[in-house]
Amino acid sequence: MDTRELQALYDLALRLSGVHDLDALLQDVVAQARRLLDVDIAYLALPGDDGALTIEVTDGSLGPRLRGVRLAPRVGVAGRVADRGEPVRSADYLADRDLLRSDAVDRVVREEGLRTIVGVPLRLRGRVDGVLMIAQRSVRDFTGREMAFLTSLASFAAVAIANARLITGHRRAAAELTAANDELRRRVDGAERAARVHGRMLGVALRGGGAEEVVLAVSAEFPGTVLLVDDRDRPRVAASGGAVRTAAPPAGDSPAAAFAAERRTRRDGRTVTVPVASAHTYFGALRVTPDAPLHDRDVRVLEGAAMTLALVLVVERAVGDAERRTADDLVERLVAGRVGDEAAFARRARPLGLDPRVPHRVLVVDAADDARVQARLDDLVREHGGIAARLRGRPVAFVRADKDVLRAFAATLGATCGLGGPAAGAAGLAAAHADAAACATVLRSLAREGACAAPADLGPYRYLLSRSGRADADRFVRATLGPLLDHDERRGGDLVRTADAFLGGGRRHTATAAALHIHPNTLYQRLDRITALLGAGWRDGDRALDVQLALRLHRLAADLGGDPPPNP
Template sequence: MADPTRASPVATAALVRGVVSATRSEPGESTAALAALLAEADVAAAEVEELLASVQEAQQLTARLRRRATELEALFSTARELVRLQDVTDVLRRLVERAHELMGTDVTYLSEVDDAQGDLRVRYSVGTVTPEFRDLLVPAGYGLASLVANSREPVWVRQYARMADAPHDASIDAAVEREGLVSFLGVPLAVGDEVLGALFACNRFAHDFTPDQVLLLSAFADHAAAVLHSARVLADSATARARAEQAYRELHRHLEATQVASSIHEQLTAAVMSGATVVDLVSTLSDRLGRRVWALDDAARPLGASAGPVRGLPARMLLTGAVRESQRSGHAATIDHDGGRWLVVAILGADRVLGAIVAERGGEDPPDDDVVRPTLERAAHVAALVSFKRDAASALRAERRARALLAVIEGETARNEADLRAEFSAEITACAVVDVQGREGALTAAADAVGDDGIVAVRGEYLIVAWGVPEATDETERMRRVLADRLRQPDIRAVVAVAEGTSLRAAVDRATRDLRLLVPLGITDATVRSDAFAPYHVLTSAAPDAVARFVDEVLGRVREWDSRRGTALVETLAAYFDGGGSRQAAAASLRVHKNTVQQRLERIWTLLEGDWDDAEYRFRVQAAVRLENLRVRLIAGR
């Protein structure tokens, strides 16, 4: 090597600048200028070659350092975005774009685990040309993705079509072919033991991926995994926070509902202690809940309402079904019908439904179901206590009054009558005998139906009712229908007898005999008046004065007229009936003028109280006349 000291300072400086400049150049760039400088400096050829080799090596190292600096800058940039993680989609998209730029491949894409089976779906891609590849779903166990996910290691293939390490899927192969991809490098997105997806770099030509490329893509994959994991953690945290907040709101609402329900329950309990009825309870509920509330009886009919549908309530069939559902579940049942909504809670006794409470949907700002449902259910318990209290008091009162009634029927003593007046101050106008065949619960049901209008007692298989109302027949029929419904016994029969002017015991006995006649007559479900059997009482009665009473009831005023005036009106009636209703025949039989018979008949019609055009009444008059004539003849023949 020539002695550099012999070179000029200028030449030496130029040589140094040339060497430094050459080492900073990109690999492969020409080194001819440096070689010329070295020749001018009289450097030996062998040394020139060695120096040029060193310069080229320095060029490659410098280029690698530059590339690593760029890669590190990209990775640091991604890391900074990860720290400031706001939009996961934007971070992952830019991460894939940077990986694509640095890898220098034709296509770069990120696939994320799509479901519990481990299927991978392409989420972000750069360089793709077919739309179906941008949303490609790779089933678990197929293709290069399965190798990456199962091995949790980077995997690359020079030619995908010839890959034999994993099964191929026809649809996946077709998508790869349409995209024109040949070589693949895939690295896993893993956190701990979980694989979240995979990052792929692909070329449209056969290519052997270098370790530097594998490391670079793996670094981006680690960042992508961190992004996905952070997003999931944040999502889980947000979900947990939202659930906690929702739970707190639910707890707060539940506590408020409990406080409101407890307040209403205390008010209902206080009302019960002061003697409130079920109707009073539902009135309180309606005021506190801001909606209409009804009380139903055990047959799903509104308490205190007249017969027929009630405005605002669903049909009785729907109510009955909802009461049965509430009875089974022990909670409020819902009726949604024709745009309306109601809550129904059964009032339960020990072995039966006592009734129900029904509340409609509220107004503009009503309490929600968290308040209404528990309130109605608690109110049903309170109503059950009210019903028990009422039933117990009613049962004691009914039993006491029944004893007094039976004592009068069986004894007829002055003391018994005084006891009955103490229990029932109204005047007894009629009695009814009802055939309930000794059914259990008949006395309580009948007492509820009768109320303060009468007294009920059980006598053998019959119910005896002493009425203090003017329309006893109508009231008895109403009570009979209630019994038929509650006892599930449609064939209930009843007979009503007037008790005025005769003893209560006699009226009950007469009605009882009449009730027995209904069976052979085929009458199974009706209420009839005892008066309808008047002509037949004398045929069935064993009482010694039965005939005399019957005749006197029908002909009493006519007989009295004959007795005071010395006329023969009863005799004229007998002749009239014997003559088939002919005035001429009656006149001939009596040996009087026809006009005399006409005058006597007109007087008779004014004295009789019935309707002469009524065939049944004429039959009774005729029967009474014949019995009277029989009595007179028998007396005359003694």
């Protein structure tokens, strides 16, 4: 080789040594071979695991057909080069009968219009790592110097390819090692977080902490918002960054509805909702909306936190049930007048929230043992001070709050409520409860569902709440309805109820008969009998108002039952 060719090889060696991307390197090799040897096309084939060669890159091809062609061992010029490990030339390939042929290769050669094809091995340490090919679309006699130049170029290319593969392998190994280190670091961080959260959860459970502490601990570990809802999806506590936040109802599907059928963790985008449940009881759900997506290991930490929450809530419920029974018993004794030593009673009552020395108002809710109402009363007494209980099938609260607060609270319940007090001392609190219970009963009897009233709101019916008032009302009822009452008592009749229904229904005969489930003729007979007993005019004018008031007082007194408390 002359000086120019040596300089070209030196420049090429420098160029190839700086290319570490294998695909780019292969493309550069064939491009330089085509340029330096001034041929129509150059291409390079690399062996696979099965020994077959695959043409990886081309330069000068008429189309994409040549790239990707597979050459079986010993087939064609490239196959013979790889088999013998030495340069091979074919002056006119399609006419060369000395080579093993392949229809697929012949077809591509024909489509490319190739005539003379030359191949040299990419040898390194006695091993053939590929074949560099050049071809001409006319018959060309390559000189010995050109063949030597091509062989030297292939040797440089073999070294450069080996280096590129080595560097690529190192980079891949480094990337895999970095990824493994990152994954290990994430696993260690996750394990440390899990241990840290578990330790905090265990500490909360062991010292008798509440659900709020658990939620705060979770929010301190998971940036974002953490919300605990109860079994009816009502927000119980929300936290972010280890601090309590305003709790808002959960958006999206109802966790309670979802977990009624299956109790398993749900993921909706970034939000993770974990059921808080024991073996037989669903307490609610822990909903976490993180600032960054959570990994599976983070979800497992949340599931562990939910288990701790379930344990805390089981204990809370057991303690709450015990306190409820204690509160129910204490209020029952107070209302029934079985206080005994008032000082001793006060010592029992104060830890439960009731201080008899301090004025309280009493709220009685005319509802069955509704868990929702009871929970609301518990919240009320926690906020204002006092005690909530269940008494004779009704939720009741003794609260240190003013009347306007209780009226506003009652309006949110959607239930009929009676108010009593303020009062202090065992006797005063019992009397206030009697007033509140009687008010609730009167409102129900008057069909004023959802209303809230204190004794002063009942108008003439308030007299039924005291002994002297009840006696006055009884005298008025006896003076107005005496003959009817006596008739019904002697004969087991129904004239009082008939008169009440007739006047209360606007004196409409058909409607009254339907309400009493009797024939209209029967109604007329009863009305005539009432007229005979009370005298003409009982259904008209002021007399009718007196009769109707007496009927209501009689009905309310029956609903109230028993003796009212003495006058204050």
